Amino acid sequence: MPSPERHATLCSRNAHKARELEQLMPGWTIEPLEADGWPEETGATYVENARAKALFGREVLGGGHTLLGEDSGLEVDALGGRPGIGSARYAPEGAPAIAKLLGELSRVHDRTARYVCELVCLTPDGAEVRGSGTLAGRIADEPKGSEGFGYDPVFVPDGEERTVAELGDGWKERNSHRARAARALLAALGAALLLAGCGGANPVKGRVLRAFFNGGPVVRELGQRFPHKPGTRPCVLHDRRVTLQATCATDISLVNPARAVVTLTEAWNHGAQAHTWFFFIRRDGTVQSVIQEGAPAPKPSR
């Protein structure tokens, strides 16, 4: 079975999104897909469109790659959720789309809206891991600010007075729907490694982990799909010709019956500080939050 890589191809024409995701996924290298003949977005949901982009990447590059598909949009409550998955086709991006949106809302008092982002990751062995993120807010009366793109000049997040275009790219990196989706995706990938008992020789611990997650969506989707096996096999990360090996340890605390705290320490053979993840996981297998400390897995030199 192939090893998990931390090198992924983002199947999007938007190079800016690849750079944005690389910032959001520490330890990962994300490259945009260079291809012609992109398929139309015909899915009924963001997930279907994101998956179709990742599958197109697999057609172009072949198997054995980690492929990311992303789809996002703006949902306005007073418009019944439009433009939604049709956001990119609502009107030409930027001033024309904003003018059309403000026109439709000219006499509308309820301005509530949300950005939505879905990320679909296809791993080299064909498993699918997903992350979703939303950002709630309202549509302003007039455009303000110069950063971001799309509807950012008229989108004011909940708890803020300024538009996303005024709050800026740094704010977006921490708080956007895409940032939230990337964090959820990382958590799902991390949980998958944990569930597979990465490096742990202790069968009791492995049983506790599996029992805790038994029946949860994470274990159902991902539990058996990563190559890390208890005990005998080292954890390896391949990036083209370079291979890195880690010594990993997992531990689990079940002090609070409502959730587990799972700790994963990865000591990569790069001589730097070990990297530790703390996952707070609910009984149904969903991830409540994730904290990281130390140096993430290195990017192997080319």
Ligand code: IMP
């Ligand atoms: P996609 O490339 O099919 O995912 O299209 C997403 C569309 O949704 C973009 O063209 C924008 O109109 C809108 N959109 C998604 N994310 C953002 C964002 O972060 N800021 C502003 N507009 C966004």
